[in-house]
Amino acid sequence: MVQGESVQKKINQAEKVSYYIIFGAIVLVGWLHLAVPLLAILFAYLALSKLYLFRQWRRWPAVIIFLIFLAGAAYGLGAVINEAVQTLPDVADQALPKITQWAKQHNIELPFTDFDSLKDLISDTIKAQAHYIGSAAKIARGASTEFAFLLIGLVVAISVFLNPRIELDRKTNMPPKNLYSCCCDEIAARFETFYSSFATVMGAQIVISAINTVLTTFFVLIVRLPHAIVVIGLTFLCGLLPVIGNLISNTIILGIAFTVSPGRALAALIFLILVHKLEYFLNGKIIGGRINNPMWLTLLALILGEKLMGIPGMILAPVVLHYIKVEAGRWPCTTKLGP
Secondary structure, three states: OHHHHHHHHHHHHHHHHHHHHHHHHHHHHHHOOOHHHHHHHHHHHHHHHHHOOOOOOOOHHHHHHHHHHHHHHHHHHHHHHHHHHHHHHHHHHHHHHHHHHHHHHOOOOOOOOOHHHHHHHHHHHHHHOHHHHOOHHHHHHHHHHHHHHHHHHHHHHHHHHHOOOOOOOOOOOOOOOOHHHHHHHHHHHHHHHHHHHHHHHHHHHHHHHHHHHHHHHHHHHHHOOOOHHHHHHHHHHHHOOOOHHHHHHHHHHHHHHHHHOHHHHHHHHHHHHHHHHHHHHHHHHHHHHHOOOOHHHHHHHHHHHHHHHOHHHHHHHHHHHHHHHHHHHOOOOOOOOOO
């Protein structure tokens, strides 16, 4: 009886330690700007888990398939970005005069009149935020550092996938006998819950982004919208960003449609409105059913995540929000409510 109480006391202590560690890890990720390697680990592990189709097989085939898919995705991403860098300035140069002319006809004042004035506006904005951005050399160093973090994250994800155990000298299915063993089990449970939150949130976001991309592909092919690769690729990539991603992709689609004609832009606007109506339904069925957080709370999390870690923080914010909800939901309320 005394031994059972001792083990239970160790488990309670280990559980508290695990919460301190996961909370400290989340704070460090935000403070040290380590969202990129964390996202790399989570995305890579999610892909590896989905590719591990046959549990009786070894895990190495899934790793090899993942590396092949990763090489293909990197090549495709590079092609989309290269195409976007080459075409979007031309699109802006063609679309902006038509947009400004349409705005003048409808007595709408814009902060720019042509592509040069828009570039000046962007340049002034960048200069105003120069203390956040820094020099070109600093940006280059940051990009190389993020790339190194990305590679480290991929290596960590593969290592965890091949052997997820923390305590290597303890046999499988052996019960914990000391505080260290209990802490290892509880820490693993906390991180497994965090990964489950990521899989839930991003899984829903990927499904919605994929549906949106398929519908956009049909629209682009039907109306023969130019720069189809850019539109389709950026629609999927931007769709991974909650809320703000749709605004970015919609702006690009409308701008490209304006290069053809205002009528084509009107058709694109109608299509986007219909797609967003569908997305409200999908959000309720897919994201709402899985996450079930109010929109205002998600928006506040996105703002906080962007301020702390930029775009990677916006991706992680709903995940952290869902994780806090799941962990807090396990604790009973001991305070008496009501009269």
